[in-house]
Amino acid sequence: MPTVRRSLTDAQRREFRDALNARRQEMLARQGRVDASLSDAREARSGGQADDEHDPEGPTMAATWSQLTGLHDDLEVELTEIDHALSRIEAGTYGVCVNCGKPIGVARLRARPYAELCIDCAKAVESH
Numbered sequence: 709m710p711t712v713r714r715s716l717t718d719a720q721r722r723e724f725r726d727a728l729n730a731r732r733q734e735m736l737a738r739q740g741r742v743d744a745s746l747s748d749a750r751e752a753r754s755g756g757q758a759d760d761e762h763d764p765e766g767p768t769m770a771a772t773w774s775q776l777t778g779l780h781d782d783l784e785v786e787l788t789e790i791d792h793a794l795s796r797i798e799a800g801t802y803g804v805c806v807n808c809g810k811p812i813g814v815a816r817l818r819a820r821p822y823a824e825l826c827i828d829c830a831k832a833v834e835s836h
């Protein structure tokens with residue numbers, strides 16, 4: 709494996725590791741709240757009439773349900789990205805674009821600490 713050119717100072721790596729860990733805690737807390745709402749919704753569903761078709765709350769419940777599961781999945785994706793970023797910090801490859809190998813740039817990392825792509829590669833992906 710080729711040696712990756714360090715694009716960040718140790719202090720910057722610590723800064724991003726702390727930011728990622730804080731973000732991770734926040735996401736986990738948020739996911740906990742979403743999961744609590746989901747189990748409430750599940751209980752309300754099973755506690756109500758079994759006949760969904762004639763339940764006036766049915767469509768509302770279904771909308772809430774899909775909104776909550778959507779939120780849960782979004783948080784899951786972000787948590788995965790954060791975990792990947794943290795393991796890249798451990799591996800010393802953090803801050804380097806996974807596509808072209810160039811430094812991602814501190815400003816971009818501050819805005820999006822789990823960015824895997826440099827701004828040029830991200831634009832290229834988005835324009836497809």
Ligand SMILES: [Zn+2]
Pocket residue numbers: 805806807808809810825826827828829830
């Ligand atoms: Zn790149």
